[in-house]
Amino acid sequence: QVQLVESGGDSVQSGGSLRLSCAISGNPHVVGWFRQAPGNERDGVAVFYLGSGNIYYAGSVKGRTTISRDNAKNTVYLQMNSLTPEDTAMYYCAAATRISSAYSRFDRRQYNYWGPGTQVTVSS
Numbered sequence: 001q002v003q004l005v006e007s008g009g010d011s012v013q014s015g016g017s018l019r020l021s022c023a024i025s026g027n028p029h030v031v032g033w034f035r036q037a038p039g040n041e042r043d044g045v046a047v048f049y050l051g052s053g054n055i056y057y058a059g060s061v062k063g064r065t066t067i068s069r070d071n072a073k074n075t076v077y078l079q080m081n082s083l084t085p086e087d088t089a090m091y092y093c094a095a096a097t098r099i100s101s102a103y104s105r106f107d108r109r110q111y112n113y114w115g116p117g118t119q120v121t122v123s124s
Contacts, residue, residue, distance in 0.1 A: 002026030002113040004093045009118030012083055020078040020118060022093030030096045032111060033067065033078045035089035035120075042092065044106025048076055049099075056105060061087075083122045090117040 008020040022031065030049050036042040046067040047056045055067055066079040080087065094111035103110055 002028045002095045002097075004095055004113055004115035006091065006093045006115045006118040009091060009120045011121040011123065014084055014122055014124045016083050016122070017079070017081045018083065018120060020080070020091055020093075020120070022076045022078075022115060024074050024076065024093075024095065026095070026113075028095035028097055028113065030099050030105070030110075031069075031076045032094045032096070032106070033076075034092045034094055034108060034111075035087075036092070037089040040089075042108050044104070044108070045091075046078060047105050058106060080120075083120075085122050085124050088120060088122050090119050092117045 003025040005023045010018055012018060032047040033045040034042050035045055045058050045061050046065060048067050057065060064082045069076045093115040095113040096111045099105055099110050
């Protein structure tokens, strides 16, 4: 069983930065960050394969976002820089025990464990 709890969401101004945290209990194979704005689909932002250390970013955040982990704290972080109002969303941490090659690693259906989410609001 895997449990996830996000924290770090806040209201910031455009151009600002935030670091989101995902505290993990259990041993998932993959951890991902997703986000969902009102009326939109839940989209993958970054994915971390904990065993291999492989990392993948969605095009919308690549170059200004970093996913990392602290093994001692069993926590995965999402550092986001140069935030814009388009980044406003509820951010979710998700975990999977396996990822199928039949679907995108950013497909939410791949993930069977989810945290409650943390809100990020970026004002212009």
